[in-house]
Amino acid sequence: MAIDILMPALSPTMTEGKLAKWLKQPGDAVKSGDVIAEIETDKATMEVEAVDEGVLSKILVPEGTEGVAVNAVIGVMNAEDAAPVAPKPAAAPPMAAPAPKPAHAAVTSQELHDPEWGETKPTTVREALREAMNLEMRADADVFLMGEEVAQYQGAYKISQGMLDEFGPRRVIDTPITEHGFTGMAVGAAMNGLKPIVEFMTFNFAMQAVDQIINSAAKTLYMSGGQMGCPIVFRGPNGAAARVGAQHSQCYASWYAHCPGLKVLAPWSAADAKGLLRAAIRDPNPVIFLENEILYGHSFDCPVSDDFILPIGRAKIERVGTDVTIIAFSIMVDVALKAAEALESQGISAEVINLRSIRPLDVETIVASVKKTSRVVSVEEGWPFAGIGAEIAMTVTEHCFDWLDAPPVRVAGLDVPMPYAANLEKLALPQPGWVVDAVKKLF
């Protein structure tokens, strides 16, 4: 009985990977647990172990093939027509069509607030973050990167890939798993004039270190009457990834945005990531930089200029509209844009604002848009209670209540710890349809 060997998913967010190497050839006997192939994901190189026993009959995807979709058939075991077939090394494999690019890859949004930065090229958010750090570390010897697995492992999410080679172990520093301790250490180094970039493997783990972030990093300037600055960036993935459960799926935007003394940024596109991270590293204050794991592999057009940088505190209008303002940040910008497309077909013109900066909040851009559209919906992945949506609703109420034709509405993640089951997780996170429904209730 023939058994198909499928391209495995080796991480929660993997959709495709490179079949780097076959370690068994047609005709080879395979035992359960044997390593049969090596696969490179966007994060790491992983070994694929055989689940079934028998003889490898055919290889359908030759080694070296990139963009092999998860669940594509890459080989066959125990085929009845036992004649082994060796693949042609360079031929395009039948099942190896690259996964379709995310719809938003084509979005070349109006750079309404950004000056023209010239040439762009498709860039993943991961590459943009790395480029921002590389550029800033080349320019300033006081900037360094530290965190768990940032150096020898090349980054848990490969953000820092290659940085150890370029900058060496003094500037790209592997820490033990000790968030409270190494965060305090980094804050102390910043108080003495260095400019640390602290990578949290995820912001969930930063809860161990939140005392140092709030009490030490954010407040010392004030408590010292202006003597003691703390130029530091705390960065890493924030919010839900995929199927990683309640302790690893949480949005911290409103937690940090609550605190004076911090700046809080949340990039969506590669340009956001590159331009804002550079600004964060140069900023003389502590900056919380909330990334999104799912976006790391997404590709956007990004300015190639080495001078490209974005201002902190300015939102970006990603789509111009006249009937309703949809305000989102991070991966929820995707949701907002999809909702705007759906609304367009129903005759409603939605303006989509990508906040980019949570604190300071770009009140000016929000208010100008709402004065134009008279309706506002906020979209966030985090919990609704005391969330960013509540802040936006209050901001709009304070600044342009008389322009509103309907009450402000928020779309947020459900008020529950994140469930693991696929169907429940999907039910807990905002979908474009939720936004469409929320908007339609305003008319």
Added chain:
Amino acid sequence: MAATQDKARKTKKSAPAVDQELLLAAYGKMLLIRRFEEKAGQLYGMGLVAGFCHLYIGQEAVVVGMQLAIGPGDEVITSYRDHGHMLACDMDPKGVMAELTGRIGGYSRGKGGSMHMFSKEKGFFGGHGIVGAQVSLGTGLAFSNWYRGNDRVSLTYFGEGASNQGQVYESFNLASLMKLPVVFIIENNRYSMGTSVERSSASRDLSLNGAPWGMPSFSVDGMDVLAVKAAGDQAVAHCRAGKGPFLLEMKTYRYRGHSMSDPAKYRTREEVQRMRAEHDCLDSAKKLLEAQGVTEETLKQLDNDIKARVQEAADFAQSSPEPDAAELWTDILVEA
């Protein structure tokens, strides 16, 4: 200048048993702290100092002895019981006292208070109110020295109570792993607020707390300023030589309560009086000085000078105006 000082410090042989000039200076510094703290306590009683006010009376030999072991450019960081450390770092008593009264002339312009003062110029990095947090921060000061490749050393003070905090051990591990130049100094005054060390720590010998990380350490009579200095010299030399961190447990005692609002029911009056009578750092230093022929008159003059300095600080702290209301909104962020 700095380089030659550094060299001199490194090549200096161990001091003679009693260096009179040094001892007199140390005595003067300890006396300044004692008198300053007594005055701070008075002002607290008068309602001029508010909030928390943790006095250092009894522990003066620790910070004064350690300060004799370091030089310009080295860093000092401690907890909220910090007035003594600031005076030992040569910060101006007027600026410290005015911060206690919440005035614009204070080191933090009245916005920090007793627990939050800093002077980069004098190498003092606070003044931190969360028990144990300064240990990671002090490790970070040492990290910056390591990163820059200079030979500066961070003195990181904390109490025996803080030594039960998790981040203290995270810092021990990091400092040992990276061979960071930090001297961890446990000021064991026997009581973390009202809980005796026997009731708070399963470790009976805190100097052994660095052992799992291979950190050299020992206990010191923290009531003897010369013993502290000798220990400090050894620890600082170890750090400066790039050999990594060092742990010192200073056995000391505070005569006053944990803070001004502490009724101190957890220990007997007799215990406090016995410590004062038998182990006071000022008494022992004074006896040594007298035995060396320093006259009563000299010591009296020193005491008078110090009292005058402290009075001047107290006057300044009452005459300096309160911060302008506009100060409320400054120093939240550095303008980029």
